[in-house]
Amino acid sequence: MEFSNIIGNEEVKKQFVKNLEAKTFAHAHIIAGEDGSGKSLMAKSAAIKILSKSIYQNYADIIEFKTSKASIGVDDIRVLIEETNKKPFEGDKKVIIIYNAEKITVQGQNAFLKTIEEPPKGVFIFLLCENLEKILDTIKSRCQIHRLRRLSYEEMKLFLSKNYKNIKAEEMKPLIAFSDGIPGRVEKYFTDDAFRNIRNITMEILISITGKEVYELLKYEEQLMKYKNYWQDVLSSFISYVRDALIYKETGDEQYIINIDKIDEIKIITDSFSYNKLNKIIDTISYVKDNMQSNVNPSVTFDMMLLKFQEV
Incomplete structure (x- = not known):
């Protein structure tokens, strides 16, 4: 999974690649964008670069935290902190990816603050969220923030051509309109x-x-x-x-x-x-x-x- 395979949001990708290559990559990041905008792709692409891997799969040192619960409370955060403090399994680096970070309660965010500010050496944390306003300022101030924008018409056209090679020409324009610049909506449309x-x-x-x-x-x-x-x-x-x-x-x-x-x-x-x-x-x-x-x-x-x- 390469950044070059992600369509759109060129500035975000360039910043990630530049900092990763210069070994100045921050330890905590917030990737904000609508559902289906590519937040997880950005985080996963960064994760395999951090771990010096070539493809994305279920590595022991990439922890993905997802929940169907309405909120992420202090008890959930304590489990995450415990996981964060464990030594990497394979090398000397570990990546924590937290989905729907806006679900973390105020108490949970406060409990996580110290870990985000000073994670163990080699640990990188990604908070993925749709609504940046629900993330406390104290958390935001300790993270690099990356905002994903909607894709342009031409970018969506490229996305469809690349990922849905059998799509009919007459389906292209309606799908792009329906997606409203969000690639994930096209994927959901077909499923x-x-x-x-x-x-x-x-x-x-x-x-x-x-x-x-x-x-x-x-x-x-x-x-x-x-x-x-x-x-x-x-x-x-x-x-x-x-x-x-x-x-x-x-x-x-x-x-x-x-x-x-x-x-x-x-x-x-x-x-x-x-x-x-x-x-x-x-x-x-x-x-x-x-x-x-x-x-x-x-x-x-x-x-x-x-x-x-x-x-x-």
């Missing part, structure tokens, strides 16, 4: 029916906005709630369709449509809504995104979104 269902449901809702009574539209809330844990993908799907409708309304040219597999439905949306109404839908989705990020009840938020859609 999780939820992502295909989301595309269908969101399109159905947009087409159904006009001509339905409020109570009929609100029935979609139950369907959306099935995918509350995928709310970012739900909103990205809505935005992708509305943007296609705006572009088609402006140009009348199918070559600019991203979701070309749903061109007939895009044309229906284009005919049904004015520029003003399409932009209002985008504003509503932005408002919904802010609410979801603020942990507002998903059911209430989806209901509000559907009502606002109906009002445009």
